[in-house]
Amino acid sequence: MLKIGNVELNHGLFLAPLAGVSDRAFRSVCRKFGAECTVSEMISAKGLHYNDTKTAILAAFSEDEAPFFVQIFGSDPEIMAESAKKLATNNYKACQNTCYPMGIDINMGCPVPKIAGNGDGSALMKNPKLAGEIVKAVSAVVDIPVTVKIRSGWDDEHINAVEVAKIVEENGAKAICVHGRTKAQMYRDPVNIDIIKSVKESVNIPVIANGGINTADDAKRMLEYTGCDGLMIARGAMGNPFLFEEITAYLEGRAYSVPNMEERMKVAMEHIRLMIDYKGEYTGVMEARKHLAWYIQGQKGAASAREKVNHASTLDDLEKIVNDYLRNF
């Protein structure tokens, strides 16, 4: 049982924040298949500060997603606090939410140059003092839990997750997610599970393990080795929201049978229709192309279907491709 604030999660199974992927449609689908909690795509604190319209779209949530965290990135404690307060109180123009986040998560892991080069995301791993100040400033203005997502460190010479974890705990963080890779590694293996274990042994708040959890076996091994309180799944869920159900069954000792292709495609189309509901047909279909490709990845006939998917521009196109694919599967 993982408890953060007043929310209790049985296994602490999270869908990770995934910019460009974990939008409200994907978050709803993953919740339906056993993700106990989700995290939004990272949202720019500066964007919220300037009431940017694109940012407003990222900060829109629906009740079927709850419980969820909203993740912000930035490095100015004041602006981070101000934007967190807007999100926590739903006081954000241009975004008519009917529900509230269960917590605010702070991004201290994003490695992309546009973010880290600005002193945001993973750059905060190089500045533990500022990381602490941000957590303190945000915690002072919101009533909901503040959590932090960190990496193992900046590079192999600077593995400082334990130091950062202790500082953010001292400054009010209520849970920490550790991605067991350095910034320099980006998303490449190996995942350093020893550092995740060390963080777990060094702090008194819940620790959530992240990195390389792609099967139920990976999940069990990660929990057993690190002693962590929860797990965060990222790329393993892309095109495979069923992974949450599989992990839950495995952890509970229940039998599980993987969905057949027809079932997978049914869920994929539900997912795509939700994307279109939220974003309109054109944007929905453009963004759905990659999701559909992930749903069929590694399956018979995937390469030629993907080629057709890349030329689809309407829902009808995608439905036809999926029906043809199933007929020939």
Ligand SMILES: Cc1cc2nc3c(=O)[nH]c(=O)nc-3n(C[C@H](O)[C@H](O)[C@H](O)COP(=O)(O)O)c2cc1C
């Ligand atoms: C496409 C993509 C987008 C991501 N966006 C975010 C993000 O917005 N915030 C964040 O904290 N991490 C982000 N991450 C990192 C993931 O949440 C996760 O930490 C990382 O992928 C490692 O987990 P995995 O090995 O299960 O994929 C992103 C990763 C990918 C691949």
